[in-house]
Amino acid sequence: MTGRSRGEVEAEIKETLGLVPHFMAGIPDELLDAEWEIFKRLELGETLIPNKYKELIGIALHSETKCRYCTLFHTEAAKLFGATDEEIQEAVHYAKNSLGWSGYLNGMREDYDGFARELEQIKQYLSSKG
Structure with missing residues (x-):
């Protein structure tokens, strides 16, 4: 200690x-x-990420790790820090969607370097639209 x-x-x-x-x-x-x-x-x-958002990240993360202890903890903490049921649902849906794309891209063995190049092009295009 x-x-x-x-x-x-x-x-x-x-x-x-x-x-x-x-x-x-x-x-x-x-x-x-x-x-x-x-x-x-x-x-x-208080850290760089506001507490409500840290807890929503925790919910999303642990909805996918399937840790019921952590999911319960972060859900209750998010509510204490002001998260609504709708925000919690969105965080979990976002995790599900992101994990799905990860599974697809990895399963299809998408070319990483080509993916990175296309992402840079998308980023430049969206930035130019302001």
Whole structure:
């Protein structure tokens, strides 16, 4: 740990979340402070990506990894940060669509360099239209 006892870290977790979640209670003493700091910064703190959008990304990601724990966590967190049911549905639909295209492009073994060239042309065309 970084100088704080397990009791100090757990007291901060409880003050922040209202309880020490069981999954955190099982983290070894020497890792708890570091894991809590990362969780607190990325999940609860303001970063370059606003919290609502981070949580929508989390929902989309874990709808595809099929992790029901993470999907539940990120759905509830997104709602706490102001996401609507419609935004949550759109995030999941976007993930489904993106994964579908990924499966198709990889399955068809699309030429990557040709894909990158065409994407650059599309980008230039759309930029020119302002």
